[in-house]
Amino acid sequence: MEFVHKSIMVEEILEYLNIRPDGVYADGTAGGGGHSRAIGEKLSSQGTLICNDRDPDALAACEKRLAGLSCNVRLVRGVFSDLAANAGQPLDGVLLDLGVSSYQLDCAERGFSYMQDAPLDMRMNPEDKLSAWDVVNHWSEEELTRIFFEYGEERFSRRIASQIALARSQGPIQTTLELVDIIKSALPKAALKEKQHPAKRVFQAIRIAVNDELEQVRSALDALVENLNDGGRIAVLTFHSLEDRIVKNAFARYEKPCTCPPEFPVCTCGKKSLGKVLAKGIAPTPREIAENPRSRSTRLRVFERRFED
């Protein structure tokens, strides 16, 4: 299947990364290479672009997309929580475009979609051990309730988890559409009439659990910000409130880490600011949203590292 993915907020990202032609930049979520290509075109033969993804199909597509660039290109297969270490050098800019690509969603056999029938999978890296099948068939009813509620913000999490437990007592749940039917059978009639697909929240929750997505973001940010050069920037595109909150709180903490009570006349905790928040959750333009409805919930956050004098 051809790798199709429309990159989001490309102009805004290029502007905020403020690319130096001879700088070192990393795309932690290279996907089909759309953003990587745009960054690479701003770099000279002295510049370096590091493209990282945990999905081998994505990296193969990215490699093709970057053909002919004049900068140095390094492809890295791995999770972005290891990117700072794998880069092996300080960076002038990093991009994280979180979540899954349209290619992953549209590729039925990857099992991300509630619209097409496929084995329950949802692994971004097909070599990872944990799949959606394991979560759905082996995690306890309590654990399923928790992830549907926490990661999917699903208000019927308990009913759905209980229906899954009942269904799997007859034999393993094998496919995405089997799971969709079970979810639908657990929901009250009124909830089935809502605009959003009835399985959307549960599928999001399982995908987040399978790929450990929130922990990935939490552990990546500290290391990536520490690894920025003076004036280096990190741009993150988020797609739902859970990951957006993590990025927002982390950036606020990097800017103002002081934990002293406000009544203290001087700081005694000794925690120093790492830099400045430059973009606080910018949305795509109405035009971009009209052209690419998948960008509807996107928010852009940017932080600039500033060394102390």
Ligand SMILES: C[S@@+](CC[C@H](N)C(=O)[O-])C[C@H]1O[C@@H](n2cnc3c(N)ncnc32)[C@H](O)[C@@H]1O
């Ligand atoms: C939204 S797509 C990126 C699309 C890309 N920016 C483009 O313009 O084509 C997200 C990509 O990030 C990858 N990804 C998600 N979480 C990751 C992680 N923790 N480590 C490495 N790659 C990850 C996915 O495999 C997917 O290819």
